[in-house]
Amino acid sequence: MHFSTRRITAHTTYPFHIARPGASVDGSVVRRIVVSVEHDGIVGMGEAAPSPYYNQSLEAVEDVVSQLATKPALVGDDPFLIRAIVDRLLEQFGQHRSAIAAIDAALHDWVGRKLGQPVWRMLGLDPSVTKPTSMTIGIGSPDEMTERILAASAFRSLKIKVGSDHDAETLSLVGRHAPHARVRADANAGWDPGQALDRINALREFPIDLIEQPIPAGRSDELERLHESSPLPIFADEDCVVPEDILELAGKVTGVNIKLAKCGGICEAVRMIHLARAHGLQVMLGCMAETSLGVAAAMQIASMADVVDLDGHLLLADDPFSGLVLDGDRVLPSDRPGLGVVEVMR
Ligand SMILES: [Mg+2]
Numbered sequence: 587m588h589f590s591t592r593r594i595t596a597h598t599t600y601p602f603h604i605a606r607p608g609a610s611v612d613g614s615v616v617r618r619i620v621v622s623v624e625h626d627g628i629v630g631m632g633e634a635a636p637s638p639y640y641n642q643s644l645e646a647v648e649d650v651v652s653q654l655a656t657k658p659a660l661v662g663d664d665p666f667l668i669r670a671i672v673d674r675l676l677e678q679f680g681q682h683r684s685a686i687a688a689i690d691a692a693l694h695d696w697v698g699r700k701l702g703q704p705v706w707r708m709l710g711l712d713p714s715v716t717k718p719t720s721m722t723i724g725i726g727s728p729d730e731m732t733e734r735i736l737a738a739s740a741f742r743s744l745k746i747k748v749g750s751d752h753d754a755e756t757l758s759l760v761g762r763h764a765p766h767a768r769v770r771a772d773a774n775a776g777w778d779p780g781q782a783l784d785r786i787n788a789l790r791e792f793p794i795d796l797i798e799q800p801i802p803a804g805r806s807d808e809l810e811r812l813h814e815s816s817p818l819p820i821f822a823d824e825d826c827v828v829p830e831d832i833l834e835l836a837g838k839v840t841g842v843n844i845k846l847a848k849c850g851g852i853c854e855a856v857r858m859i860h861l862a863r864a865h866g867l868q869v870m871l872g873c874m875a876e877t878s879l880g881v882a883a884a885m886q887i888a889s890m891a892d893v894v895d896l897d898g899h900l901l902l903a904d905d906p907f908s909g910l911v912l913d914g915d916r917v918l919p920s921d922r923p924g925l926g927v928v929e930v931m932r
Contacts, residue, residue, distance in 0.1 A: 587625045587661050589654045589689065591634075593644065594618050596877055599903040600734055602724050616875050616902065619647045621688035625665050628699050630924060632691025633880035635847040635873075635898075636684040640827065642847075650675075650685035661689075665700070668693045672853045683828070683850035690851025691883035691925065698924030705852070705886040705926075706919055713885075717894045718915040720745045720770050722901060728759060735763040741915040743768045743795070745895060749776030753785075757792040770895070772798040775824045779808040786816050796893070798843060798870075799823040810838035821870055821893075829854065832861040841868030841893065846884050847876070859890050873898040878907035882925040885910060885917060906930055 598614045619634040636642030654661050660678060661671050668690065675686045698705045706713050720743035723734045738744060744760060748771045760767055771794050777785050779801045786797055796819040801808060803824040813820045819840035826835060826842040828849055835842060844858050855871070862869050871891035873884050876898035888894050896917050899905050909927035911918040920926035 587623055587663055587665060589651050589661070589692070590622050590624070591619050591648050591651045592622075594620055594877070594906050596902045596904050596906055598724075598875065598901050600724055600726065600730065600901075602875065602901070614903075616877075617644060618877060618880065619644055619688065620879065621647070621651055621685075621692050623665065623689070623692040623696050625663075625696060626700070628696055630665070630692040630694070630696025630699060631879060631927070632688040632693075632695060632851075632883060632925075633876055634684045634688035635876045635880050637847065637874060639824070640683070640848060641681060642684045646682050647685040647688065650679050650682045651689070654689075665693050665696045668697065669853050672851060676850060676854070683854075684847040686854075687846045687849070687851035687883070690853055691846070691880075694852055694883065694886070695924035695927075702923050704919060704921055704923060706889070709852075709856075709886065711887065711889045713889050713918050716885075716889045716916060716918060717891065718742055719894045719896050719900075719917050721897050721915070722747075723760075724901075725750065725756070728755065731756060731759050732763055735760055735767075739764060741767065743770060743915070745770045745772055745897075747772050747774060748785075748789070749773045753789060757789065757794075761792065767793070769794045770796050770798060770893075772823070773800045775799050775802045777801050779805060779812070782812050783815055786812075786818055790817060794818055796821050796840065799825060806834050806838050809835075813839050819868075821868070823872065829858050829861055832858055832865060832867065836865035836867065839867065841870055843870040843872045843895070844891075845872045845874065847874050847880070852883060852887060855884070856887060856890070859887070868892045870895055872896070875901060877902065878905050878910050879925065879927050881917070882907075882910055882919060882927045885919040886925065888917070888919075904932075906932075
């Protein structure tokens with residue numbers, strides 16, 4: 587098995603502002619790495635979307651993949667042994683889960699191509715039951731946000747980043763320009779725990795379905811108190827990275843946002859979904875600002891999620907890959923083998 591990397595760049599349709607310093611999406615430029623595995627004349631591909639927030643970087647992804655050539659026992663020579671390979675990689679490179687996610691995706695793509703079947707079929711899943719995705723409306727001026735809300739008129743659910751002093755104005759714009767839309771409000775760990783309940787209560791007049799990560803990560807007891815008193819469901823995102831986090835969050839939130847780039851790929855995400863269900867947590871499946879290649883990996887298991895937030899590729903003006911289907915406001919995987927994604931020739 588031969589693994590290789592190459593960097594790719596894409597651009598978001600609208601500038602993307604995230605409150606956190608060091609975010610991997612800066613303005614409108616999205617930098618990602620395609621990890622390829624070549625074996626037996628077949629090539630599988632996966633995308634790495636490292637996030638500095640989780641101490642991930644493009645350089646670290648390249649470093650991990652380059653080490654596979656010098657440590658052949660880590661991956662072996664049978665791409666079908668995905669679970670065993672991923673377990674060894676987690677042991678060796680547990681801090682670099684976006685790299686492992688890309689390797690996991692490339693192996694799934696390879697096996698699907700080898701068998702001539704889409705990955706969701708290999709996993710025994712039925713994409714026809716996949717929930718609609720929400721569409722992210724990035725923060726901008728009122729005119730910019732109005733344009734984005736109107737452009738998202740096909741989506742019943744909008745993801746709004748909250749945490750500024752303008753939240754009520756922003757949500758009023760949704761009410762005015764998308765009166766039938768429901769809202770998922772993402773605070774990205776931005777609220778002071780002492781003020782979070784007041785912040786949530788101040789938004790009660792708006793059609794909000796859930797609040798994502800209202801307070802900084804690592805304060806699960808405060809999250810639990812907020813969950814107990816909040817009139818709205820609370821979902822953990824920044825607090826929910828790896829399977830062990832599910833155990834800490836059990837009973838303290840309504841649900842968890844699982845992302846392949848955080849946890850290490852399809853194998854780990856499936857493990858987390860089962861863990862979350864066993865602990866009575868709802869499952870949201872999310873993504874980073876990823877191309878169709880990265881979102882396609884998550885899309886294979888999206889039918890397992892209660893809440894789907896897989897719009898990364900829809901935010902791009904020049905997605906370098908194609909293959910996902912957009913049916914109204916539902917994103918679906920294709921019927922093609924593997925991840926079902928092909929590179930767009932420009
Ligand atoms: Mg979030």
